[in-house]
Amino acid sequence: MAQQENKIPLSKKGKREMSPFIGHELLYDYLSGILDDERKNAVEDHVKFSRDAQLDLNKIQNGEAYAKQLADTVVSQPIIEQINLPSTYLTVLMQKSNFDRWPQGLKWGLEALVVVSVIVVLLTVAPWQKVLQLGIGSGNKEVILAEVSKEGTPAPTPSEEKPQFVDEEPKTAKPLQTPQPLSTPEISPAKTVAAKAAATKPVPTPTPTPSAAPVAKKEEDKAEATSGGFLYRGELAVTNLAVVGPKITEKIKELGGRKAGGVELGWQKAPTSTYYHFTLPEAKYQELSNFLGTYGKAHLNKEKHPRVMPDGIIRLIITVDEDKK
Amino acid sequence: MTEADIQSIALFFYFALLDDKKAIEASTQALALCLEKKKRNPEIKHSVALVSATKVVWDRFKARVMRGRPNTSVESGWLIPEGVDLGPWREFQKTASEDELLTVIWSKILKVEDDDISAGLGITQGTIRYRLGRALRKLGTMTQGVSKLKHGTAGK
Numbered sequence: 001m002a003q004q005e006n007k008i009p010l011s012k013k014g015k016r017e018m019s020p021f022i023g024h025e026l027l028y029d030y031l032s033g034i035l036d037d038e039r040k041n042a043v044e045d046h047v048k049f050s051r052d053a054q055l056d057l058n059k060i061q062n063g064e065a066y067a068k069q070l071a072d073t074v075v076s077q078p079i080i081e082q083i084n085l086p087s088t089y090l091t092v093l094m095q096k097s098n099f100d101r102w103p104q105g106l107k108w109g110l111e112a113l114v115v116v117s118v119i120v121v122l123l124t125v126a127p128w129q130k131v132l133q134l135g136i137g138s139g140n141k142e143v144i145l146a147e148v149s150k151e152g153t154p155a156p157t158p159s160e161e162k163p164q165f166v167d168e169e170p171k172t173a174k175p176l177q178t179p180q181p182l183s184t185p186e187i188s189p190a191k192t193v194a195a196k197a198a199a200t201k202p203v204p205t206p207t208p209t210p211s212a213a214p215v216a217k218k219e220e221d222k223a224e225a226t227s228g229g230f231l232y233r234g235e236l237a238v239t240n241l242a243v244v245g246p247k248i249t250e251k252i253k254e255l256g257g258r259k260a261g262g263v264e265l266g267w268q269k270a271p272t273s274t275y276y277h278f279t280l281p282e283a284k285y286q287e288l289s290n291f292l293g294t295y296g297k298a299h300l301n302k303e304k305h306p307r308v309m310p311d312g313i314i315r316l317i318i319t320v321d322e323d324k325k
Numbered sequence: 326m327t328e329a330d331i332q333s334i335a336l337f338f339y340f341a342l343l344d345d346k347k348a349i350e351a352s353t354q355a356l357a358l359c360l361e362k363k364k365r366n367p368e369i370k371h372s373v374a375l376v377s378a379t380k381v382v383w384d385r386f387k388a389r390v391m392r393g394r395p396n397t398s399v400e401s402g403w404l405i406p407e408g409v410d411l412g413p414w415r416e417f418q419k420t421a422s423e424d425e426l427l428t429v430i431w432s433k434i435l436k437v438e439d440d441d442i443s444a445g446l447g448i449t450q451g452t453i454r455y456r457l458g459r460a461l462r463k464l465g466t467m468t469q470g471v472s473k474l475k476h477g478t479a480g481k
Contacts (some may be wrong), residue, residue: 072409289366
């Protein structure tokens, strides 16, 4: 009796009766095979006479069979690898902080704060000056067609200071006014013709500075109509130019003459020709003419020129050539 | 953790969430938690740790998933056995209670022993068996219902 009590728990009335409800709830245990024989028989009796119990038993069997089929589902290797990947610091942080459980408003607020912070940092750190300069620089409308670099300087650069006047070749235009007759030996008609021919012949100019020449030309053309200045242009043929040339230079300086063009006084234009471009007090003109007359026949013409000289100062260009005779 | 354990975790969340991407995400978290549990208590059984970890992660994800709106595709890498229709399961996942759903997955799909499930959840074996009985009855109803609909015998 005591053994039976230990083995099977009895009801208050000492019986193990099974109600339909209990029988119904024990269906899964019955199918699992974990009921003792007495309970098993009781459930079988219940199922035998209960249509609902039969249906439920069938359902449980179907459900179990279906679940068994689903159990054969396979997870592909890429998914397993994806799951097996080591967690990043961010994901661990999210897990530790239980970010998923935070209230939605707090999450959104935090995200907004992060975005605003990033924008503020970007606006503060970004080099806006450079960006603006780049923007303005790209919109520059200046177009450089060509860049010319000046290589070397003209051969004769004896003076560093910028010449006040531009050296030029003698003009072929007829002089407006003949100069005063010089107190030189008489000029033969043949020599006069030769001298005229020489005057019309183009003489290579000393290389003027590239930038100054066009400007000077332009100024000349522009002012030609309205100009009121004069230039004394002349030629002189001498014997032994090598000796006479420096003497003329010295004399010009002595008379107060100063170089006017880009070259020094007495510049060796050619082996048999020197060039003088200078300014001189007008009062000394006659004296210079006399001096030149002692070396040869000088032809000095007064030409009209746009540049107006200061009162009392004249400008002269004289070419001294070796006499070919 | 073995590859079989990882597969079990993945299957649990696939059938519980019916969402490819979230299943992977949840599985990653559950695996990490499982490893942590094993590290903290090396004596714990794999299956017990698995049940415990999957339950914790499920609690995190259940609010994020709208049950009854599956988000799965055939090409996603979850290889359902040929000839098996997921329709009854979708219906079951939608209508079953949380306890029933999870217990069926652990017990019948992952083949975890009832002892381990009860140990992992901290409840009695009787409760587990009771939930299983109810859950299988529902799942069986779903399979019959879908079968009837498929064969055109519904309502006859």
